Amino acid sequence: MSETREKAQLMSASEIERTLVRLAHEVLERSDDLDRVAFIGIRRRGVPIAQRLAARINSLEARDIPVGILDITLYRDDLTTISNQPVLNATEISFPVAGKDIILMDDVLYTGRTVRAALDALFDHGRPARVQLLVLIDRGHRELPIEARFVGRAVQTTDREIIEVKFKEIDQVDKVLLVEKVD
Secondary structure, eight states: OOEEEEEEEEEOHHHHHHHHHHHHHHHHHHOSOGGGEEEEEETTTHHHHHHHHHHHHHHHHSOOOOEEEEOOGGGOTTHHHHOSSOOOOOOBOOSOOTTOEEEEEEEEESSSHHHHHHHHHHHTTOOOSEEEEEEEEEOOOOSSSOOOSEEEEEOOOOTTEEEEEEOHHHHSSOEEEEEEEEO
């Protein structure tokens, strides 16, 4: 595995917070019926986004949005290249998916392959009325025809660059970094 070096901090904790507040307002503006809306975070860093946005909407509208957690490990098309023994985490969706307007959430949208795997995993739990995608960062370089409806920030990157999103819930700090592979 190649080493990386930090090139820049793209977002601070306060910038992440402001972006999530804006995204919460966008979700509210574009949702016809909040009773049908549910958030599903793609494990790992899509989960804090879903949980935080649900909390923001609750504080703005006094409405509880159901939040689910989706593990896509077994649905990845690169499963054999990840590890001989992939680590499985639980999918936790405690509400019926069928008929819901699902907003699928992840930290970074890159090739689209993670989202494809998430859609496969999601449809194993039922047939939603609609699925939309929300990402904190869209870095381009799509390999599949997948587009986010809600985007926190678009960042142009090269193939040698990586976006690292860090959340307090996982990494004990909130920030978004641009790092570069070093030979």
